[in-house]
Amino acid sequence: MEITVAKYAGFCPGVKRAIKIAEGILDQRAGKVYTLGPIIHNPQVVRELQDRGLEILPDDIDELQDYYLGGCNVVIRSHGTPPKLTEFLLDRGVNLVDATCPTVKKAQRAAMRLVGEGYKLFIIGNADHPEVKAILGHINGQAVVIKETHELKQWWEERARRVRKVGLIAQTTVDLFMFRSLVDGLINEVPELIRELLELKVINTLCRNTLARQTEALQLALFSDFVLVLGGRNSSNTEFLRKICETAGTRTIKIETADELDVSLLEGVNHLSILGGASTPKYIVEEVRRKAMS
């Protein structure tokens, strides 16, 4: 069996940066170090950092009320955080360390600009994802989060006011197909909206590293007969990789670690490709590769 490991398997620049920042503060041993929610969507890496002293706080103001945090270090993870939460922590005397990915910050700025200029804003993505919650926090929730075209239609039917300007951005890690289908959907599936509009502004907030990872995933899926996608179960970008490979018609499974790999599934496979999400460490990729070869 031939095995190809994706060039882009492993941490993206934003995750590398956030982990390096957290490790730097842990090394200084200057009081307690927390993150708001798990620093990345990979339980193995999170456990390793917890073993070094990192603790996880809830990323919700109500749940934080009972914590005494004065003088502690709190790292904002790569997904960013709503400004209200930042202000709450600063009021409590926290030493706040911002590890928000610069690409995510660009998406936050794009949202603020569009809302500030009076555009009705749509965000393509998952409303429950921490990055989307943080973007919404920067614009006081003044956007509609959409994943499918029918949600656009529903919004159109329920809208209260005439709309003249529509702005569109995306969660940085959504896949290009989803982005394209929602932009197409806005134009083709809700023509009444287009007739009413004076302006439609689309700002490309997609992450280049994610796009390169997705393009490579598709290329590898097209010439493989089996794909292993490695990543945390709650990792959104890894889930997009799995969907891309399945849509290409290639047998695909997603696992977190080498322990979860059932090698009997690889019997008869001629070409196996191994992909990893933006928060999957290289050592897990290597462990899976070795197990697959055994």
Ligand code: SF4
């Ligand atoms: S996937 Fe892209 S946007 Fe997200 S943290 Fe990594 S580099 Fe930043």
